Amino acid sequence: MDVVFRSAVETDIAEVLDLWDVAAENDSRPADDAAKLAAVIARDPEALELAVVDGRVVGSLISGWDGWRAHLYRLAVHPSVRRQGIGRELLTRAERRLVALGASRIDAMVLDNNELGQSLWIAEGFAKQPEWRRWVRPVG
Template sequence: MIRTFRWTDYAAVAAVWAAAAREIVPRAELELKLARDPELFLVAVDGDRVAGVVLGTWDGRRGWILRLAVDPARRRQGIAAALVRELEGRFRALGCPRVNLLVMPDNEAGLRFWQALGYLPMPDVLCTKPL
């Protein structure tokens, strides 16, 4: 089952991110995100266990997919694709015309996954600045 994140999920979500070698989003940062578009932070649950997670955001112009992760013991079961499909549906309901995401260039498996879902690589250059 896929549903919206609840604060009681935080420890399990952090464990999935850690097991998948993803950066754990701190509580304070999530509080700010959830004040904006809480319906775009999704978890896949099996009983009372979190099997996967995806963090979506929408700035009113573009949707972004961030921090997709599945428990390594639950991979290759369609959980990631199901999370993405649900998130895309929620983006559509908001009127979002395009979704973006970032994949590291050396993540060949990730690139194959996203391309299989219809996401095309773009030759953009990522720039970032910590504040």
């Protein structure tokens, strides 16, 4: 299987949203929105990294950098191509990008009930911080 890794462009948005419907845990979060994803790509064209096989988006990872902290969101790999190193390569590429931008620590947003996702993060050396809770308030 030949996998191409590249940054997302606006024409990928519909396919990325479809991937997230199939591959990502979507409980307890606002619905994904094409306009907001377009804004991410416009603001930071390298933030959304994709894995593409035969022209089809099969993996994604958003690496966010605000100049202070580095954050990872929406690691998703299509079920038909899991366990072939795509998630790990997306993570490796994101970490390389974030370190080059100045990151000294990276955090990942992972739902508590996403056991499959948690197993990857643990295998990659990430650890849950039990002393922290995320506080959220919708706006707009």
